[in-house]
Amino acid sequence: MGITDLLLLGQGSDLASERGVSCPGELPAPSDPDLRERARRARATLGDQVFVLGHHYQRDEVIEFADVTGDSFKLARDAAARPDAPYIVFCGVHFMAESADILTSPSQRVILPDLAAGCSMADMANYEQVAACWAVLDELGIGQSTIPVTYMNSSAAIKAFTGEHGGTVCTSSNAHTTLTWAFSQGERVLFLPDQHLGRNTAVLQMGLTLGDCVVWNPWKPRGGLTDSQIKNAKMILWRGHCSVHARFSLDSINDVRSRIRDVQVIVHPECQHEVALNADIIGSTEQIIKTVSNSPAGSKWAIGTELNLVKRLAQQHQDKQIVFLDKSVCYCSTMNRIDLPHLVWSLESLVEGRVVNEIKVAERTAHFARVALDRMLSLI
Ligand code: 13P
Ligand code: SF4
Numbered sequence: 001m002g003i004t005d006l007l008l009l010g011q012g013s014d015l016a017s018e019r020g021v022s023c024p025g026e027l028p029a030p031s032d033p034d035l036r037e038r039a040r041r042a043r044a045t046l047g048d049q050v051f052v053l054g055h056h057y058q059r060d061e062v063i064e065f066a067d068v069t070g071d072s073f074k075l076a077r078d079a080a081a082r083p084d085a086p087y088i089v090f091c092g093v094h095f096m097a098e099s100a101d102i103l104t105s106p107s108q109r110v111i112l113p114d115l116a117a118g119c120s121m122a123d124m125a126n127y128e129q130v131a132a133c134w135a136v137l138d139e140l141g142i143g144q145s146t147i148p149v150t151y152m153n154s155s156a157a158i159k160a161f162t163g164e165h166g167g168t169v170c171t172s173s174n175a176h177t178t179l180t181w182a183f184s185q186g187e188r189v190l191f192l193p194d195q196h197l198g199r200n201t202a203v204l205q206m207g208l209t210l211g212d213c214v215v216w217n218p219w220k221p222r223g224g225l226t227d228s229q230i231k232n233a234k235m236i237l238w239r240g241h242c243s244v245h246a247r248f249s250l251d252s253i254n255d256v257r258s259r260i261r262d263v264q265v266i267v268h269p270e271c272q273h274e275v276a277l278n279a280d281i282i283g284s285t286e287q288i289i290k291t292v293s294n295s296p297a298g299s300k301w302a303i304g305t306e307l308n309l310v311k312r313l314a315q316q317h318q319d320k321q322i323v324f325l326d327k328s329v330c331y332c333s334t335m336n337r338i339d340l341p342h343l344v345w346s347l348e349s350l351v352e353g354r355v356v357n358e359i360k361v362a363e364r365t366a367h368f369a370r371v372a373l374d375r376m377l378s379l380i
Contacts (some may be wrong), residue, residue: 042347051085055092057306071285073171097359098156113342124240125193127157129218147186163372172284175201193240245270252326256302267304
């Protein structure tokens with residue numbers, strides 16, 4: 001069960017109350033003209049007591065108040081590097097706040113300003129499904145020689161599963177390094193939960209073929225695969241995807257190339273394989289920012305990643321032509337749950353001595369998830 005399901009269960013079926021469940025009647029109105037001033041005041045009052053992290057996909061109104069911005073890898077490291085801050089306000093999604101809780105000291109408290117900020121991709125792999133898959137691998141005698149690797153975009157329970165079974169975590173910035181390590185430890189990899197990041201890294205960066213990869217469908221008996229398909233695979237890809245990045249298509253690339261002469265297409269590795277294959281550059285969020293920022297004036301870019309980031313890059317680099325790869329793709333709706341009213345509410349609550357929306361990972365889960373995360377951090 002994912003965070004979204006839990007939230008809905010906790011509230012019955014009243015979707016209208018979703019925003020209200022974590023801050024009943026206390027959320028400032030989005031139209032409040034003093035919101036920015038309130039955020040500034042609360043930040044100033046809290047001083048070094050609070051450390052605000054902002055993922056690159058957050059809204060501008062939230063990024064304005066972040067102490068640091070980054071992709072999920074950088075933010076995990078940044079959170080771990082601030083042991084002196086008692087409160088970490090994580091402007092991102094649930095799995096990122098969980099990782100921050102795991103990597104910070106027990107006395108530090110991590111806050112997610114809106115508990116509805118989950119991730120549909122992370123929800124596509126739950127512990128029971130992954131354990132059932134592993135039982136099949138064990139039954140086939142290949143559990144010992146399979147290394148589980150999960151993308152950062154997964155629940156703490158899935159990270160813990162990989163830690164407990166000799167595996168690790170990766171992010172879009174370090175998937176190549178991590179998979180290279182995994183193949184030095186075993187014969188095949190079970191890659192969770194994003195099939196596209198797994199396939200793109202294995203095929204486009206590591207020289208594996210599409211034939212080396214199979215897709216495990218958690219909704220079908222034995223993943224919908226034959227025993228020999230499972231045993232012969234080098235990469236067992238979980239059937240998960242990002243509901244934003246998987247929407248970019250080859251048509252969007254062809255269309256933008258026909259409209260803008262000499263445009264360079266740069267996409268996130270969560271995009272489908274044929275999109276990655278036909279792009280000029282594939283890069284994590286952080287790599288996209290660096291590449292576009294360091295390109296000469298007059299460069300033309302079509303960017304396939306979350307819209308908040310693409311709009312910000314276009315705003316910051318007006319000497320370049322920067323367009324969104326596909327006009328029909330929209331914001332990540334869960335990233336967008338964190339808005340200025342929720343940020344102000346969580347900060348003002350801290351000023352009043354109340355910790356709201358704390359994200360706390362159970363100790364056993366945190367222990368094994370830390371094993372997996374520390375393994376990842378030691379590879380870099
Ligand atoms: P990165 O932050 O690792 O680039 O991941 C992108 C993403 O989808 C975060 O939710
Ligand atoms: Fe999840 Fe995709 Fe949104 Fe990232 S962009 S939080 S992977 S749904």
